[in-house]
Amino acid sequence: MSDVHDGVVELIGRVTDLPADRLGADVRFADLGDWTSYTALRLLTALEDRFGVRLDLERYFAVHDVGGLVAEVSRAAGVTT
Numbered sequence: 001m002s003d004v005h006d007g008v009v010e011l012i013g014r015v016t017d018l019p020a021d022r023l024g025a026d027v028r029f030a031d032l033g034d035w036t037s038y039t040a041l042r043l044l045t046a047l048e049d050r051f052g053v054r055l056d057l058e059r060y061f062a063v064h065d066v067g068g069l070v071a072e073v074s075r076a077a078g079v080t081t
Contacts, residue, residue: 004051004074011046012066015039025067051077 013020016032016039029035044060047053047069053076063069074080 002070002074002079004077004079005070007050008047008070008073009066011043011050012069015043015046023066025070026065028065030064047073053077 009020009023012018012023016035018032029040040061044055044057048055051073053073055072055076059072060069063072
């Protein structure tokens, strides 16, 4: 696993109170129970702080699963996967 993957999964777990081992690449945000726009914005802020990137809002909100978010953060950080 990459540092980006581990960091993204850790932050998702933190904002959703879910254990990281339940957050596989195919897990959709809509299936996380209490996933709201507020949760999504908390995650966005945490990702930008942790990785030192600025994520495009349209691209960010177009991502629907953990794997897609890892790819988007990797792209923004200039990390090849």
